[in-house]
Amino acid sequence: MVSLNSLKNHCNSLGADYVGMYSSHVHCDWRYETLDPAFYGATSASWEGPVPMVRDAHDESLLPEHVASLAIEGDGLWRAEATEFDEGEPYREWTAYDADGTILEIVAMSDYVPPANASVVEVMIGGQKMLRANTSDPGNWIELPAGMVQVRLETLADRYDAQGDVIPAWASLLP
Numbered sequence: 189m190v191s192l193n194s195l196k197n198h199c200n201s202l203g204a205d206y207v208g209m210y211s212s213h214v215h216c217d218w219r220y221e222t223l224d225p226a227f228y229g230a231t232s233a234s235w236e237g238p239v240p241m242v243r244d245a246h247d248e249s250l251l252p253e254h255v256a257s258l259a260i261e262g263d264g265l266w267r268a269e270a271t272e273f274d275e276g277e278p279y280r281e282w283t284a285y286d287a288d289g290t291i292l293e294i295v296a297m298s299d300y301v302p303p304a305n306a307s308v309v310e311v312m313i314g315g316q317k318m319l320r321a322n323t324s325d326p327g328n329w330i331e332l333p334a335g336m337v338q339v340r341l342e343t344l345a346d347r348y349d350a351q352g353d354v355i356p357a358w359a360s361l362l363p
Contacts, residue, residue, distance in 0.1 A: 210275055211278070279296065
């Protein structure tokens with residue numbers, strides 16, 4: 189079985205312009221590349237994307253505008269709400285840290301109850317958004333800037349290569 193993180197990393201290594209992670213699949217998108225006429229036909233392949241076709245200069249308005257927020261219920265259940273993930277439920281990966289910044293656990297699930305000794309909780313949503321909150325004041329969460337999300341994803345990719353992938357909770361239900 190191949191994990192969602194492995195698929196995401198593979199898409200990024202192949203230069204995908206957008207990679208969205210969902211609970212059941214990974215969306216790899218090369219929307220700024222000219223389409224191959226052998227596969228897409230001459231009509232579709234004539235589209236040339238925004239100019240200039242440079243990865244760092246592409247038109248961000250063509251990418252989905254994901255919106256995310258944290259909601260914490262009275263029983264300690266953390267929810268990461270997300271919109272504009274139009275292909276299904278986005279993949280959520282939760283990381284709990286103690287007061288010293290040591291990782292306590294990393295789990296892939298839609299909702300989360302952090303360990304009692306957690307000081308900070310982060311959630312990565314769909315590979316596109318990262319939210320962080322102190323457990324002492326979870327309503328005062330912050331969204332990491334896009335550049336920080338990318339750095340965090342690269343750090344996660346390095347960790348996965350060294351320690352193996354986090355397998356989503358639903359994977360245990362597979363035969």
